[in-house]
Structure formats: C-alpha cells, structure tokens
Amino acid sequence: xxxxxxxxxxxxxxxxxxxxxxxxxxxxxxxxxxxxxxxxxxxxxxxxxxxxxxxxxxxxxxxxxxxxxxxxxxxxxxxxxxxxxxxxxxxxxxxxxxxxxxxxxxxxxxxxxxxxxxxxxxxxxxxxxxxxxxxxxxxxxxxxxxxxxxxxxxxxxxxxxxxxxxxxxxxxxxxxxxxxxxxxxxxxxxxxxxxxxxxxxxxxxxxxxxxxxxxxxxxxxxxxxxxxxxxxxxxxxxxxxxxxxxxxxxxxxxxxxxxxxxxxxxxxxxxxxxxxxxxxxxxxxxxxxxxxxxxxxxxxxxxxxxxxxxxxxxxxxxxxxxxxxxxxxxxxxxxxxxxxxxxxxxxxxxxxxxxxxxxxxxxxxxxxxxxxxxxxxxxxxxxxxxxxxxxxxxxxxxxxxxxxxxxxxxxxxxxxxxxxxxxxxxxxxxxxxxxxxxxxxxxxxxxxxxxxxx
Amino acid sequence: xxxxxxxxxxxxxxxxxxxxxxxxxxxxxxxxxxxxxxxxxxxxxxxxxxxxxxxxxxxxxxxxxxxxxxxxxxxxxxxxxxxxxxxxxxxxxxxxxxxxxxxxxxxxxxxxxxxxxxxxxxxxxxxxxxxxxxxxxxxxxxxxxxxxxxxxxxxxxxxxxxxxxxxxxxxxxxxxxxxxxxxxxxxxxxxxxxxxxxxxxxxxxxxxxxxxxxxxxxxxxxxxxxxxxxxxxxxxxxxxxxxxxxxxxxxxxxxxxxxxxxxxxxxxxxxxxxxxxxxxxxxxxxxxxxxxxxxxxxxxxxxxxxxxxxxx
Numbered sequence: 001x002x003x004x005x006x007x008x009x010x011x012x013x014x015x016x017x018x019x020x021x022x023x024x025x026x027x028x029x030x031x032x033x034x035x036x037x038x039x040x041x042x043x044x045x046x047x048x049x050x051x052x053x054x055x056x057x058x059x060x061x062x063x064x065x066x067x068x069x070x071x072x073x074x075x076x077x078x079x080x081x082x083x084x085x086x087x088x089x090x091x092x093x094x095x096x097x098x099x100x101x102x103x104x105x106x107x108x109x110x111x112x113x114x115x116x117x118x119x120x121x122x123x124x125x126x127x128x129x130x131x132x133x134x135x136x137x138x139x140x141x142x143x144x145x146x147x148x149x150x151x152x153x154x155x156x157x158x159x160x161x162x163x164x165x166x167x168x169x170x171x172x173x174x175x176x177x178x179x180x181x182x183x184x185x186x187x188x189x190x191x192x193x194x195x196x197x198x199x200x201x202x203x204x205x206x207x208x209x210x211x212x213x214x215x216x217x218x219x220x221x222x223x224x225x226x227x228x229x230x231x232x233x234x235x236x237x238x239x240x241x242x243x244x245x246x247x248x249x250x251x252x253x254x255x256x257x258x259x260x261x262x263x264x265x266x267x268x269x270x271x272x273x274x275x276x277x278x279x280x281x282x283x284x285x286x287x288x289x290x291x292x293x294x295x296x297x298x299x300x301x302x303x304x305x306x307x308x309x310x311x312x313x314x315x316x317x318x319x320x321x322x323x324x325x326x327x328x329x330x331x332x333x334x335x336x337x338x339x340x341x342x343x344x345x346x347x348x349x350x351x352x353x354x355x356x357x358x359x360x361x362x363x364x365x366x367x368x369x370x371x372x373x374x375x376x377x378x379x380x381x382x383x384x385x386x387x388x389x390x391x392x393x394x395x396x397x398x399x400x401x402x403x404x405x406x407x408x409x410x411x412x413x414x415x416x417x418x419x420x421x422x423x424x425x426x427x428x429x430x431x432x433x434x435x436x437x438x439x440x441x442x443x444x445x446x447x448x449x450x451x452x453x454x
Numbered sequence: 455x456x457x458x459x460x461x462x463x464x465x466x467x468x469x470x471x472x473x474x475x476x477x478x479x480x481x482x483x484x485x486x487x488x489x490x491x492x493x494x495x496x497x498x499x500x501x502x503x504x505x506x507x508x509x510x511x512x513x514x515x516x517x518x519x520x521x522x523x524x525x526x527x528x529x530x531x532x533x534x535x536x537x538x539x540x541x542x543x544x545x546x547x548x549x550x551x552x553x554x555x556x557x558x559x560x561x562x563x564x565x566x567x568x569x570x571x572x573x574x575x576x577x578x579x580x581x582x583x584x585x586x587x588x589x590x591x592x593x594x595x596x597x598x599x600x601x602x603x604x605x606x607x608x609x610x611x612x613x614x615x616x617x618x619x620x621x622x623x624x625x626x627x628x629x630x631x632x633x634x635x636x637x638x639x640x641x642x643x644x645x646x647x648x649x650x651x652x653x654x655x656x657x658x659x660x661x662x663x664x665x666x667x668x669x670x671x672x673x674x675x676x677x678x679x680x681x682x683x684x685x686x687x688x689x690x691x692x693x694x695x696x697x698x699x700x701x702x703x704x705x706x707x708x709x710x711x712x713x714x715x716x717x718x719x720x721x722x723x724x725x726x727x728x729x730x731x732x733x734x735x736x737x738x739x740x741x742x743x744x745x746x747x748x749x750x751x752x753x754x755x756x757x758x759x760x761x762x763x764x765x766x
Binding site (some may be wrong): 102103106107110123125127128130131133189204225226227281282283284286287288291418421422425426427429430432433434435436 | 518519520521600603604605608623624625626627629689711713714715716717718729732733735
C-alpha cells in the first residue's frame with residue numbers, strides 16, 4: 001500500500017532521485033574534499049584547461065567523439081554535415097531534454113568520462129568553468145581566426161572570467177552553432193483588418209497599431225505569462241528603451257551595474273500601461289508559452305513576442321499570414337537592439353581530441369553549416385551567405401543582419417544570475433496582476449543581482 | 455522444531471508470543487528474522503536512510519554540485535529561515551492542508567455515510583470512479599485542470615451558463631484565487647482516497663454495534679455519529695497523515711499548473727527546494743530547506759497521530 005501513496009506525497013520520487021544523484025556525486029566530492037585538505041600544496045581545483053600545440057588540421061585516423069546536447073534541430077543536422085566533410089570522424093550523440101539539461105551536463109562534464117563536446121549552457125558554466133572542466137578556446141580563436149568568422153555579438157556572451165562570475169569578458173569557452181533572437185511576430189490579416197498596412201517603424205506607430213487592433217475587438221498580444229512569455233515582452237521593451245551597453249554590463253555582472261534605471265522604469269511602466277489598456281489579456285498569468293503560441297496561430301491575437309526559434313512552427317500554421325519585426329524604437333533611425341542567444345558548443349578539457357573538436361566548432365561558421373542552420377529555422381552564423389528565402393524567413397534574416405551588423409544583439413536578462421528567472425517570471429506576473437509596483441519589480445531584480453554579484 | 459517450540463514455551467521467553475507459531479531458539483530465530491529483513495533493510499537504508507543522512511550532511515556545506523564543497527555550518531539554515539519567501543511558502547503549504555486534508559476527509563466521510571449499507575450493487579463502480587484521480591499521473595491531472603481553469607475553459611463556461619459570467623477569470627492566473635483553485639485540485643484528488651479508506655474501515659465495524667444502536671432507536675445520523683465515526687478513528691488518522699504530507703510536500707501539481715505563480719502566490723516549500731538546487735545550484739541551501747520541510751512534516755504528523763491515537 002505505501003507504494004500507492006508515495007505517488008502523491010509529491011516530491012518524494014523526484015527528491016529521492018535527485019538525492020541519489022547528489023549522493024553519488026557527494027561520495028566523489030567528499031573524496032576530493034579529503035584529498036584537497038591533505039594536499040595543501042595543490043593549488044588548482046581541476047584539470048588544466050588551456051590546450052597546447054593546437055592545430056587546425058586534423059588526423060586521418062578514425063576518431064570517435066561524443067556530443068551531449070539538448071536542442072534538436074540543429075545539433076544532429078550539424079553533426080551530420082560535419083562528419084560528411086570528415087568521414088574519419090564519427091560522433092556519438094547524447095540528447096537530454098531541456099528541463100534536465102543543466103543538471104545532466106554539469107554532472108557529465110565534471111565526471112571521469114565526460115563527452116568531448118557539449119551544448120553550452122550558461123547555468124552549467126558557472127560551475128564547470130571554475131572547475132576547469134571546459135576548454136579555454138583562446139589558442140583556437142587565434143589559430144582559426146574565429147574573431148573574423150563568427151559575429152562578435154554572438155561570441156561576447158560566451159566569454160567568461162576564470163571564476164565565471166563575470167561574463168562577456170575573458171576567455172572564450174564556446175562558439176555558436178545557430179543563432180536566435182527575440183522579436184515581434186504579427187498576424188498580417190488581423191493587422192490589415194484593423195487598417196494597419198505595414199509593420200510599424202517607430203514605437204509610437206506600434207502603439208497606434210495596438211490601439212487600432214484593440215478597437216477592432218481583437219486581443220493585441222498573446223502572452224505566456226505562466227512561463228517566460230511575460231518577461232519576454234518586458235525584455236523587448238527594455239531593449240527598445242534602454243542603453244544597450246548599460247544593459248550588457250548588468251547581465252554580464254560588471255561591477256556597480258544596475259537595472260534600476262530610468263529606461264528600465266519606462267519599459268516597466270509601458271508594460272503595465274499595456275496591461276491596463278487591455279492589450280495584454282487578463283488570463284496571461286495562467287497561459288503557458290505553448291498556449292500563447294496556439295492562441296496566436298489560431299488568430300486570437302495580433303502580436304506575439306517570441307524568438308525566431310518559433311518561426312518554423314508559426315509559419316507552418318499560418319503560412320503567408322505571419323510576419324516578423326523588431327520592437328521599433330522611439331527614433332526610427334536608431335540602431336535596432338534585441339536579445340538573442342545561440343545554440344553553442346563547448347569542449348571538454350579532458351577530451352583526447354581537442355583538435356578534432358575544434359574543427360567541429362570551426363565548421364559551425366562555414367557556408368555549408370549556414371545552409372543547415374537556416375534550413376532548421378535558425379539564423380546562420382555566417383551572415384554573409386545569401387539565402388534565397390521569402391515570407392517570414394526573409395523578414396527574420398533581414399532584421400537579424402541589420403541588428404548583428406550594428407552590434408545590436410544583447411543577451412537575455414535571465415542570464416544575469418542563476419536565480420534571475422525566478423525573479424523575472426513572478427515579477428512580471430505581479431505587474432500583470434497589478435499587485436507589484438514597477439519600482440519594486442526593478443529593486444527585486446537588483447537585490448537578486450547584488451546577492452550574486454555583490 | 456516441535457521441541458524447539460516446546461522449549462520456547464517452556465522457558466517462557468517472549469519468542470513464542472507471536473501466537474503458537476513454531477520457532478527455534480531465541481537467538482537463532484532472531485538471526486533468521488534479520489536475514490529475512492535484510493533485503494528490505496538494505497534497500498531502505500541504501501535509498502532512504504542514507505540519502506536522508508546525505509541531505510543533512512549537504513545542508514551544512516556550501517556546494518554547487520561540481521566544485522569541491524566548503525563547510526558552511528549553519529549558514530544555509532540561516533539563509534532559508536530568514537528568507538521571507540520560505541515563510542510565505544510554508545503558509546501556502548498550511549493553507550493547502552485545508553484543501554488537501556480537511557475538506558477531502560469531510561467529503562470522504564460524507565460519501566461513506568451516503569454509500570454505506572445503501573448501495574448494494576455497483577459499489578465497485580463508485581469506488582473506481584472516486585479513486586480514479588489517485589491512479590492518474592499528477593502531471594496529467596495538472597495539465598487537465600489547467601485547461602479546465604483557463605480563460606475559455608469548462609469552469610468559466612459553466613459559470614457563464616448559469617449567469618455568473620461576471621465571475622469568470624483565468625483562475626490559476628488570478629492573484630487572489632490561484633491558491634484556492636490549486637487547493638481544489640487537491641481536494642478532487644484526495645477525496646476519493648479518503649472515501650476508499652473510510653469505506654473499508656466502516657465495513658470492518660462489527661454489524662452488531664449498528665444493529666444494537668438501531669434497536670435502541672438510533673436513526674442513520676446518530677448511528678453514523680456514534681458508531682461509524684468512532685470506528686473510523688484509525689482510518690481518519692491515516693488519511694490525515696497521508697493528505698497532510700501531500701499538501702506540505704506538494705510539488706508536481708504546483709510545478710505543472712502555476713509553477714508558484716502568479717507572482718509567488720502559490721509558492722510551496724518543495725518548489726523552492728527545486729529552484730535552489732537546480733536553478734541556483736545551491737545544493738546546501740536546497741538541502742537545508744528540505745530538512746526544515748521534513749521537520750515541519752514530522753511535527754504536524756506527530757500531532758495528528760497524537761490526536762487520533764486509539765487509547766483515548
């Protein structure tokens with residue numbers, strides 16, 4: 001009988017499972033603790049992670065690599081493309097669902113037999129970089145000239161200092177294999193019904209469009225406030241109003257950085273104004289990201305703030321009716337700024353084939369990889385490749401090119417600290433519910449930031 | 455064997471107290487008992503005791519799960535106990551006890567009273583229907599209820615159809631009603647469990663008691679109050695313990711329906727344990743919070759056991 005009840009004493013299985021994992025690592029960690037306390041002379045707390053004698057040509061011998069990842073596409077497709085170019089290399093793929101990825105990759109990369117390559121995850125890096133479990137890629141940056149082949153904005157968030165307390169500076173630990181960014185998808189048909197014939201060019205025009213749609217009785221936005229959809233709306237407003245340097249410093253943990261700025265307050269107040277005006281639906285806090293997507297594709301709303309990773313799905317459901325633009329700024333000539341990230345790959349410091357792993361990383365910026373990246377719904381790393389695309393794809397590519405050229409791709413706000421997402425989601429829910437003051441929302445974010453970086 | 459039993463009885467040691475079953479000399483019998491217990495014991499110690507002790511040990515460390523841990527002493531406890539989030543989460547957990555425990559026990563008793571002795575055919579049907587929520591995975595339950603409670607969901611449509619359209623809202627996203635809405639899912643899940651427990655308990659009550667009461671002129675209500683209810687003391691105790699633990703330790707249901715939202719209104723301690731461990735990478739903090747949660751559960755369960763003890 002007890003077995004029957006354990007199912008409902010909810011977290012028991014989960015907790016026990018987690019505990020088992022912890023204890024397993026615990027045994028190892030305790031051993032390390034004992035060892036380090038004996039060996040007082042040992043200074044480093046992990047293996048050496050700076051490769052020597054790097055080479056840009058790889059062996060002809062058969063090589064087998066393992067690659068741990070979560071995002072598919074593009075991981076399998078990129079690996080296939082790479083092994084086509086290097087037939088002597090075989091890559092064993094190990095996929096983990098996204099919700100479990102942070103913990104799995106952390107444990108795997110710090111184990112005795114880590115995968116050679118792993119999909120980058122900022123949360124996991126906070127322990128893996130200081131533990132020297134991932135390769136410092138600087139020697140390869142120089143050897144391959146990656147600063148030329150990868151867009152600078154896409155490399156910046158993949159740099160970190162040795163303690164991984166500050167990002168955007170220091171050595172490079174991963175390179176992007178596919179790029180993504182946040183923007184506004186719109187329903188062309190609903191906009192035309194409301195008399196809006198072209199995507200808004202300024203923020204004032206955007207608000208006019210919201211008003212026009214609302215006057216037609218159509219909900220302006222679908223917002224997945226239950227998950228990340230809520231703070232993504234705030235995110236785009238912040239990118240639009242704020243200074244991108246200030247914002248980058250804050251996300252990367254630069255000393256003295258703050259989110260309590262006038263621009264952030266303006267962004268936050270705009271969001272609450274939209275809630276009061278009814279542009280953001282009342283039920284947003286109970287809507288998951290998938291539900292919001294479904295509502296938008298079902299023609300229930302005119303706009304959806306989400307990344308281009310959703311483009312594939314949206315285009316499939318809506319065809320020609322879906323379009324994409326970046327939240328326009330107050331000044332139509334200002335350089336566009338939007339949050340973006342990448343599916344990136346990092347190399348284990350324990351790999352026996354660092355040169356082969358680096359060759360895979362280098363392949364990601366190739367024109368061949370660019371084709372795969374765009375076919376799987378991402379922005380290609382090599383932005384010079386001309387792709388014959390139409391519809392929403394052309395709009396996305398166009399916008400990304402413009403933003404990337406002007407260095408306008410900034411990281412997402414939840415990268416600022418590991419616990420930031422647990423401030424952002426409830427915080428924006430409070431704004432939508434009208435229970436949280438705008439200034440309180442920002443000061444809560446800042447105190448979480450200071451707890452981690454202060 | 456027979457002589458063994460005789461000698462055991464003859465020496466008057468406690469070994470034979472089990473009720474006339476043959477047993478060897480006390481020493482060997484005890485050893486054999488341990489042998490039989492061993493497999494279960496190994497599993498229990500290995501997976502329950504050892505992990506629990508591990509949690510206590512981790513709660514004293516500052517550890518991210520990867521790098522070598524450092525000694526933290528009571529720092530993790532200070533942190534979780536001074537975090538206002540925890541107080542709110544515990545308060546929410548206690549509120550959930552009303553919906554996971556009090557209401558289901560009341561509903562279970564009511565159903566028992568209604569079904570007992572009246573329904574002769576189709577009892578299995580009722581039992582299955584009411585017990586069904588216990589069999590469904592909670593994640594599926596949570597997702598289904600998220601739909602029922604949504605803007606255009608069934609709950610709101612029913613309200614509209616009876617002219618209460620003004621009340622409709624996305625219940626799980628409502629700042630004031632989210633916790634209650636969540637609690638009612640728990641009520642739905644637990645009521646059937648309570649009913650099945652009480653039904654089996656009530657069927658064990660000596661029918662002579664009921665007959666005697668009936669002869670003395672007691673109506674159905676009085677018989678329920680003076681015969682059935684006291685006879686169910688033990689089952690009520692068990693139901694209260696199970697459901698209270700479910701309320702305080704609830705995780706999966708909250709995780710899939712509200713994830714603590716909106717704005718932290720449905721945060722529960724187990725959710726904070728998860729976030730500390732897996733989002734913030736603070737194994738020590740998460741373990742400390744888990745230990746605190748366990749202590750709260752133990753205190754409450756002990757109180758329930760004391761109140762429902764048999765020999766009062």
